[in-house]
Amino acid sequence: VVDRREIETRGLERVVFFSDAVFAIAATLLVIDLRLPEGLANVSDSDFNLELGKLLPRVLIYVLSFAMVGLYWLVHWVRFQMIDRIDARLVILNLLLLGTVALIPFPTALIGEHGDRPVAVVIYALTLAAAGILGPVTWIYADRAGLIRDDIPPQVVRLGTLRGMSAPVVLLGSLSLLPFVGAGWVEASWLLIFVFQGLVTRRMARFDDAAEAEPPAS
Amino acid sequence: VVDRREIETRGLERVVFFSDAVFAIAATLLVIDLRLPEGLANVSDSDFNLELGKLLPRVLIYVLSFAMVGLYWLVHWVRFQMIDRIDARLVILNLLLLGTVALIPFPTALIGEHGDRPVAVVIYALTLAAAGILGPVTWIYADRAGLIRDDIPPQVVRLGTLRGMSAPVVLLGSLSLLPFVGAGWVEASWLLIFVFQGLVTRRMARFDDAAEAEPPAS
Amino acid sequence: VVDRREIETRGLERVVFFSDAVFAIAATLLVIDLRLPEGLANVSDSDFNLELGKLLPRVLIYVLSFAMVGLYWLVHWVRFQMIDRIDARLVILNLLLLGTVALIPFPTALIGEHGDRPVAVVIYALTLAAAGILGPVTWIYADRAGLIRDDIPPQVVRLGTLRGMSAPVVLLGSLSLLPFVGAGWVEASWLLIFVFQGLVTRRMARFDDAAEAEPPAS
Amino acid sequence: VVDRREIETRGLERVVFFSDAVFAIAATLLVIDLRLPEGLANVSDSDFNLELGKLLPRVLIYVLSFAMVGLYWLVHWVRFQMIDRIDARLVILNLLLLGTVALIPFPTALIGEHGDRPVAVVIYALTLAAAGILGPVTWIYADRAGLIRDDIPPQVVRLGTLRGMSAPVVLLGSLSLLPFVGAGWVEASWLLIFVFQGLVTRRMARFDDAAEAEPPAS
Numbered sequence: 001v002v003d004r005r006e007i008e009t010r011g012l013e014r015v016v017f018f019s020d021a022v023f024a025i026a027a028t029l030l031v032i033d034l035r036l037p038e039g040l041a042n043v044s045d046s047d048f049n050l051e052l053g054k055l056l057p058r059v060l061i062y063v064l065s066f067a068m069v070g071l072y073w074l075v076h077w078v079r080f081q082m083i084d085r086i087d088a089r090l091v092i093l094n095l096l097l098l099g100t101v102a103l104i105p106f107p108t109a110l111i112g113e114h115g116d117r118p119v120a121v122v123i124y125a126l127t128l129a130a131a132g133i134l135g136p137v138t139w140i141y142a143d144r145a146g147l148i149r150d151d152i153p154p155q156v157v158r159l160g161t162l163r164g165m166s167a168p169v170v171l172l173g174s175l176s177l178l179p180f181v182g183a184g185w186v187e188a189s190w191l192l193i194f195v196f197q198g199l200v201t202r203r204m205a206r207f208d209d210a211a212e213a214e215p216p217a218s
Numbered sequence: 219v220v221d222r223r224e225i226e227t228r229g230l231e232r233v234v235f236f237s238d239a240v241f242a243i244a245a246t247l248l249v250i251d252l253r254l255p256e257g258l259a260n261v262s263d264s265d266f267n268l269e270l271g272k273l274l275p276r277v278l279i280y281v282l283s284f285a286m287v288g289l290y291w292l293v294h295w296v297r298f299q300m301i302d303r304i305d306a307r308l309v310i311l312n313l314l315l316l317g318t319v320a321l322i323p324f325p326t327a328l329i330g331e332h333g334d335r336p337v338a339v340v341i342y343a344l345t346l347a348a349a350g351i352l353g354p355v356t357w358i359y360a361d362r363a364g365l366i367r368d369d370i371p372p373q374v375v376r377l378g379t380l381r382g383m384s385a386p387v388v389l390l391g392s393l394s395l396l397p398f399v400g401a402g403w404v405e406a407s408w409l410l411i412f413v414f415q416g417l418v419t420r421r422m423a424r425f426d427d428a429a430e431a432e433p434p435a436s
Numbered sequence: 437v438v439d440r441r442e443i444e445t446r447g448l449e450r451v452v453f454f455s456d457a458v459f460a461i462a463a464t465l466l467v468i469d470l471r472l473p474e475g476l477a478n479v480s481d482s483d484f485n486l487e488l489g490k491l492l493p494r495v496l497i498y499v500l501s502f503a504m505v506g507l508y509w510l511v512h513w514v515r516f517q518m519i520d521r522i523d524a525r526l527v528i529l530n531l532l533l534l535g536t537v538a539l540i541p542f543p544t545a546l547i548g549e550h551g552d553r554p555v556a557v558v559i560y561a562l563t564l565a566a567a568g569i570l571g572p573v574t575w576i577y578a579d580r581a582g583l584i585r586d587d588i589p590p591q592v593v594r595l596g597t598l599r600g601m602s603a604p605v606v607l608l609g610s611l612s613l614l615p616f617v618g619a620g621w622v623e624a625s626w627l628l629i630f631v632f633q634g635l636v637t638r639r640m641a642r643f644d645d646a647a648e649a650e651p652p653a654s
Numbered sequence: 655v656v657d658r659r660e661i662e663t664r665g666l667e668r669v670v671f672f673s674d675a676v677f678a679i680a681a682t683l684l685v686i687d688l689r690l691p692e693g694l695a696n697v698s699d700s701d702f703n704l705e706l707g708k709l710l711p712r713v714l715i716y717v718l719s720f721a722m723v724g725l726y727w728l729v730h731w732v733r734f735q736m737i738d739r740i741d742a743r744l745v746i747l748n749l750l751l752l753g754t755v756a757l758i759p760f761p762t763a764l765i766g767e768h769g770d771r772p773v774a775v776v777i778y779a780l781t782l783a784a785a786g787i788l789g790p791v792t793w794i795y796a797d798r799a800g801l802i803r804d805d806i807p808p809q810v811v812r813l814g815t816l817r818g819m820s821a822p823v824v825l826l827g828s829l830s831l832l833p834f835v836g837a838g839w840v841e842a843s844w845l846l847i848f849v850f851q852g853l854v855t856r857r858m859a860r861f862d863d864a865a866e867a868e869p870p871a872s
Contacts, residue, residue: 014235014238018241018291020668021238021243025242028676029683031683032686034757035763036764041768049773081665091292095292099245099281103280110254113258119266228449228517229517235456239675244464309510310510313506320466320502321467332472337485443735453671454727454731461683465685524732524855535724541685542689545689546690
């Protein structure tokens with residue numbers, strides 16, 4: 001008889017590596033839009049530098065989107081270290097998450113070129129919020145379906161949900177400012193996501209240390 | 219003497235990860251065609267929104283194609299959890315499957331831009347049906363060559379074939395409607411694939427539960 | 437003390453998966469050039485089909501290039517199942533191989549668009565021959581550096597080299613026909629690669645069976 | 655109770671494979687800019703060859719950038735064989751490294767098209783130096799945080815830092831020559847990186863041999 005457990009582990013590994021590939025490709029495709037227009041071969045150096053300068057907003061949005069994909073990957077990485085079984089529903093929820101992550105190059109290109117238009121800001125925030133919300137959704141599902149390791153204390157599970165919500169909350173909340181402060185300030189407010197993440201990470205680390213010092217009864 | 223078994227396992231793992239990479243890249247490349255035309259920097263907001271609206275069919279076909287690649291990956295994932303040996307012929311059949319999966323971005327771009335033309339509908343359906351048929355073909359080959367785990371009951375093997383056929387059957391069947399109902403309805407009918415998949419998944423889950431309750435004699 | 441052996445195995449695995457990723461991306465990027473020109477939204481159906489027909493050579497070259505990358509991956513897969521140690525030189529030779537494989541989308545796009553020009557045929561054949569030759573080069577190096585498993589009989593090692601040479605020999609040999617028969621026939625002659633591969637595979641299988649029936653003294 | 659050690663190993667593996675995917679995609683995307691302009695279908699063979707000849711600088715920069723990504727991957731590969739634990743900070747530093755590696759296709763395209771402009775040379779050197787510096791930064795952090803294997807002698811750790819610095823030092827140093835010798839010579843000077851790497855590799859091999867001959871007390 002084949003070892004069921006071993007097969008499940010292999011199946012879980014494959015989901016994780018497939019996810020890694022999608023995250024990695026989405027993150028790396030972001031750079032494709034970072035390019036100069038054609039026909040600059042014969043312009044003067046100062047005109048050339050001017051064109052380069054116009055790329056700056058795209059470089060900034062590249063940095064932001066890479067950081068967001070990196071953050072979502074990091075949270076996925078943390079979560080799947082705490083998940084030790086998998087079922088078809090979790091795989092499908094994970095595919096939904098990957099489908100929105102794979103979409104991120106589109107709003108990135110959109111906001112890189114049209115960052116001053118409110119509709120571009122809305123589409124960017126909605127896409128990234130959707131990808132962000134699907135993280136806690138898979139996490140809550142995994143918790144209810146009993147796919148999370150037994151030795152994870154309930155506070156860590158709850159913090160895992162909270163952590164995942166900070167990005168969507170900031171993204172959606174920022175949209176409410178759009179009519180008052182303009183696209184640029186809304187985009188700047190997204191940096192709060194990384195501040196919140198830092199705070200939750202520090203809190204989780206404290207639980208982690210506590211868990212190491214005093215392991216839960218098993 | 220080196221452990222033959224261990225080497226075979228490593229070889230199988232590599233086939234699986236190579237497949238994962240091709241699926242992931244094919245799925246993520248789909249987004250590349252989701253872009254606005256050049257030269258919208260100075261148009262009015264309402265004209266800009268009009269151009270954005272024209273992207274909607276492409277967003278829908280992105281969702282469909284991502285779901286199809288995701289479905290084919292999911293079925294591949296289920297199958298290779300039940301396969302525990304590999305030979306050169308299975309690798310070649312798997313490469314054929316990957317070659318058609320890697321082709322999917324082409325009909326996706328075609329139908330995204332020309333979804334009202336019957337020929338685009340035909341090419342999309344044929345490509346995805348080809349990728350879909352090669353799934354059960356590898357599965358039937360693996361069964362005949364004795365590469366499937368011994369503890370998989372024959373009903374599950376047969377259901378595995380049936381499940382793989384539902385997508386090609388819907389895709390090819392839908393083409394027969396093309397002369398009567400127009401491209402849009404044919405495209406809508408493809409959603410049936412996911413309904414069928416849900417039904418087969420539920421049936422397989424029942425066998426799985428039965429298998430867990432009462433393991434096969436070994 | 438950490439287990440040196442285990443670390444070497446992990447290092448080998450990482451080389452293999454990195455290679456898989458490069459092969460997979462090179463194979464999947466081939467499809468990017470398979471696209472219709474812009475501005476066909478309002479042409480008649482028959483003009484549209486004419487444009488689609490013009491894509492046929494690109495579809496054929498896609499199939500050929502995917503088959504070549506698939507073949508090179510398959511040979512790489514077979515080889516690295518027989519390699520069980522790795523050193524920095526083998527990694528560097530492998531990177532050279534991957535660098536030429538990653539280049540394949542370029543001659544593929546070139547020959548897809550300009551397949552009637554002899555220079556396109558020459559560049560395609562040279563690039564693929566270079567990628568092909570680097571396979572046996574890594575193999576011969578691995579043999580001399582003692583990185584191949586001890587239980588592989590010398591005939592299999594020699595056949596492994598021979599197998600790898602068939603693609604470069606056909607590709608380079610075909611170029612000698614170019615002045616006499618034209619680009620189309622040269623391209624057709626490349627199908628011989630797959631015939632030769634089939635023959636060598638069959639011969640290797642025979643050795644494999646023999647090895648299984650009568651294992652080498654250890 | 656779940657084995658903490660095993661979970662950490664899986665977490666480390668996932669970081670490594672995610673990194674591999676980003677390196678592989680960045681390396682393979684470089685080829686995308688290697689293409690002829692449109693509209694050469696009807697030009698004479700000599701004009702066509704002229705256009706092909708104009709691609710030569712892009713082929714050279716492809717080779718250089720692929721070699722640089724390959725080098726950074728190789729150093730990453732060597733380093734992570736010596737790292738056997740991971741924490742969130744190392745993951746974030748690694749993400750920063752990957753973010754700059756994923757950016758490499760941009761300066762590659764820039765210098766491929768505008769290699770005669772000093773600003774292109776500066777941007778290329780700065781991007782690659784940034785990616786290069788983040789290697790030793792992660793390495794030094796891993797050393798301080800005690801994430802490196804206990805059996806690695808301190809000299810090897812120091813050489814690992816030194817090795818990582820050679821690329822950024824050459825790249826940044828070469829910029830000081832830019833006002834005097836022109837873009838071409840600066841670009842040529844970058845080949846020194848590979849000379850330095852060869853020297854450090856040889857030195858590390860000597861330590862490695864010594865370590866094998868006389869294992870450190872444990």
